[in-house]
Amino acid sequence: MSQHVPQEAGRARLVRRALVLPLLGALAVAAGCGGADTTGEPDPAATPPPSASSVATEPATATPTADATVVIPKSAFLELPAELRKLPARTMPVADALPELCDDGFGTGGRSVTASAAMMSGYRQPGDPPSNVPYGTIAQTIFTFSGDGAADYLRRLRATLADCASFTIDNGDTVKVRSEALPDAGDEGLLVVQVRPARNLPGDLVEGETTTTQVAVVRVADAVTLLHDEGWEGTSGDPALVDDFVRAAVDALDTWQR
Numbered sequence: 001m002s003q004h005v006p007q008e009a010g011r012a013r014l015v016r017r018a019l020v021l022p023l024l025g026a027l028a029v030a031a032g033c034g035g036a037d038t039t040g041e042p043d044p045a046a047t048p049p050p051s052a053s054s055v056a057t058e059p060a061t062a063t064p065t066a067d068a069t070v071v072i073p074k075s076a077f078l079e080l081p082a083e084l085r086k087l088p089a090r091t092m093p094v095a096d097a098l099p100e101l102c103d104d105g106f107g108t109g110g111r112s113v114t115a116s117a118a119m120m121s122g123y124r125q126p127g128d129p130p131s132n133v134p135y136g137t138i139a140q141t142i143f144t145f146s147g148d149g150a151a152d153y154l155r156r157l158r159a160t161l162a163d164c165a166s167f168t169i170d171n172g173d174t175v176k177v178r179s180e181a182l183p184d185a186g187d188e189g190l191l192v193v194q195v196r197p198a199r200n201l202p203g204d205l206v207e208g209e210t211t212t213t214q215v216a217v218v219r220v221a222d223a224v225t226l227l228h229d230e231g232w233e234g235t236s237g238d239p240a241l242v243d244d245f246v247r248a249a250v251d252a253l254d255t256w257q258r
Helices: 010-015 020-025 149-162 237-257
Strands: 087-094 113-123 135-143 166-168 174-181 187-200 203-219 223-231
Touching: 135 149, 135 237, 149 187, 149 203, 149 223, 203 237, 223 237
Parallel strands: none
Antiparallel strands: 087 113, 113 135, 135 223, 166 174, 174 187, 187 203, 203 223
């Protein structure tokens, strides 16, 4: 996995700014939705249909077919352990949870999606004082599929990554991309690492420093989950924690699908 870039000076400024409340307001948004079809092909419009799924507070059982509505329960998502929990999980639109990639590589799942939903949590490092802002955030998206849609999603993502060494974001920065297999995660998995130039709170480049984010993509039976790990306010996350996040997310998804 990628090497964590501390950026301690930037974190100290963030603690003083006490930015927890603005994030809480931003996180209180509705769950993303996904549509249903049976073709298994990518959605050219790359936008999720409006009303096929939601996040429920209680587990739901449904067969992921084109004529059934699948409700993804809150229990299917990662739950951070108490020692790492900083902000409560909040629903968010799927389109906002998915990170950028070449050619909209993470997409919205494709036409065989039967449901989609996303949540975000804020985490801390063990031993962080209560006054600290979160160390990072995890935005998790879950797609459920009909037919071979879940395996097709990973296949399309690998094809995109094969030709995606870097891409340019809106502010002109170049994001470098590398990926590797996650052999012990679910039925199949990938880790996508993105490295970009570091910027401070005002948005100025920090000479000689970079920011690293990670996206773990794991298939569990007919579902795929993406875990987007970012440091707080543009800093790097903690790669050492991502393995723990992936294991917990896979366990929750596997338990729901049994």
